[in-house]
Amino acid sequence: MRAAKRRKAQFEKIATPEGGSWRLFDRRLEALPFEWHYHPEFELTLTLNSRGRRYVGDHIASYDDGDLVLVGSNLPHTWHSHERVDEHAPHRALVLWFSGEWLGRLTGACIELAAVEKLLAQAARGVAFSPRVAPAARARIEAMVEAPPAARLVGLIELLTLLAGDGGRVLLAAPGLAPPAPVEPQGRGRIERILADIHAGYRDVMRVPDLAARAAVSTSSFHRLFKRATGMTLTDYVTRLRIGQACALLASSDHPVAWIADAVGYRSLANFNRQFLARKGVTPRAFRREFRV
Numbered sequence: 022m023r024a025a026k027r028r029k030a031q032f033e034k035i036a037t038p039e040g041g042s043w044r045l046f047d048r049r050l051e052a053l054p055f056e057w058h059y060h061p062e063f064e065l066t067l068t069l070n071s072r073g074r075r076y077v078g079d080h081i082a083s084y085d086d087g088d089l090v091l092v093g094s095n096l097p098h099t100w101h102s103h104e105r106v107d108e109h110a111p112h113r114a115l116v117l118w119f120s121g122e123w124l125g126r127l128t129g130a131c132i133e134l135a136a137v138e139k140l141l142a143q144a145a146r147g148v149a150f151s152p153r154v155a156p157a158a159r160a161r162i163e164a165m166v167e168a169p170p171a172a173r174l175v176g177l178i179e180l181l182t183l184l185a186g187d188g189g190r191v192l193l194a195a196p197g198l199a200p201p202a203p204v205e206p207q208g209r210g211r212i213e214r215i216l217a218d219i220h221a222g223y224r225d226v227m228r229v230p231d232l233a234a235r236a237a238v239s240t241s242s243f244h245r246l247f248k249r250a251t252g253m254t255l256t257d258y259v260t261r262l263r264i265g266q267a268c269a270l271l272a273s274s275d276h277p278v279a280w281i282a283d284a285v286g287y288r289s290l291a292n293f294n295r296q297f298l299a300r301k302g303v304t305p306r307a308f309r310r311e312f313r314v
Contacts, residue, residue: 033058035118043119045173047166049111053102057272062118063144064092065180066100067162069113073102074311077147078194079268079301081311089155091184093144094121096194115162117177127178134178136185143192151189158183195265211236212250215243219255223262224286229255263287264300271309278305 037044053071068088075084077098086106092098102112121141128134128141140148150158158180165176184190215236219227232255233243244254251258263285270281282293282305297305 031056031058033060035060035062037118041170042123042174043117043177045165046116046118048114048116050114051111053100053112053114055099055101057097057099059095059097060118061094062120063094063124063141064098065117065162065184066090066092067115067159068100069115069159070106070110071100071102071112071114072104072106073100075100076311079265079272080147080193080195081301081308082149082193087152087155087159089150089158090193091140091144091148091150093141093147096145096147098147115166117162119177124181134182137178137181140181140185143190146195147193148184149191149193150184150187151191153189154183154187195261195268211238212246215247216250219259219262223259223266224284227255227259259286260296261300264297267293267297267305268301268308271305278309281305 035044053068053073055076057076066089068084069086071088072085073083075082075088075090075098077090077092078096084100100114105112124141125138128138161176161180161183165173165180168176215232218232218235229240229243233240236243238246247255247258253261267281267285270276270284271278274281276284278294279290282290285293287293287296294304297303297308301308303311
């Protein structure tokens with residue numbers, strides 16, 4: 022039997038077309054191959070006439086016709102098709118690439134795009150859009166394919182505004198695989214210090230009084246500030262961070278599961294397996310098999 026191979030994410034260079042500030046690509050293939058990759062650009066992908074598995078960071082899920090996902094800068098991802106909805110037509114992916122720096126200049130200059138700025142911050146973990154909004158977005162994206170460059174640009178801004186209003190969107194990857202999202206200016210310095218401490222020492226026992234003291238806030242203020250910035254408790258955040266890092270190690274290395282458990286802060290292998298199964302729905306070994314040939 023052939024030995025299993027590691028899935029190391031490959032860097033991909035996205036070329037911006039001459040005379041344009043972003044790119045739209047209408048990709049039609051007999052199959053969507055497993056191409057585990059990353060790039061600095063944001064990527065919005067609409068997948069049509071296709072069913073299979075979607076991989077974004079440590080998140081694995083099935084996808085179907087009309088799947089719409091926004092992936093942030095340098096977050097590894099891929100789609101792997103299993104079947105076509107219509108066997109007589111190819112798998113189709115309409116992919117939009119744009120740089121965060123370019124779009125940030127627009128959102129920074131226009132207060133009307135504040136919601137888009139928040140969406141871009143969330144894309145660091147990958148965002149899947151709801152069935153309520155995805156069909157309307159699909160119609161807009163398909164109309165952009167044949168539109169002239171200026172109309173495409175207007176269409177992109179309208180599209181992102183539509184997606185930013187999707188209250189049913191879902192974040193995909195664990196928070197540990199991407200930089201933390203920004204918070205309001207008045208709390209930014211403190212929460213950045215707190216998150217920096219957590220990301221540096223998540224393998225160790227994390228105590229609220231110690232973190233609060235380092236951030237020069239009370240424990241009650243810590244809980245309030247942390248929940249507002251992350252949407253979760255410290256315990257849940259650290260657990261997701263550990264499991265997210267474990268997923269990255271399972272996908273990209275051949276280290277034994279016990280070694281990985283210890284490397285991310287679990288002294289008990291049984292507890293690690295239990296926490297992993299609770300959050301990912303599969304065992305660490307089953308998760309690793311998803312990335313194997």
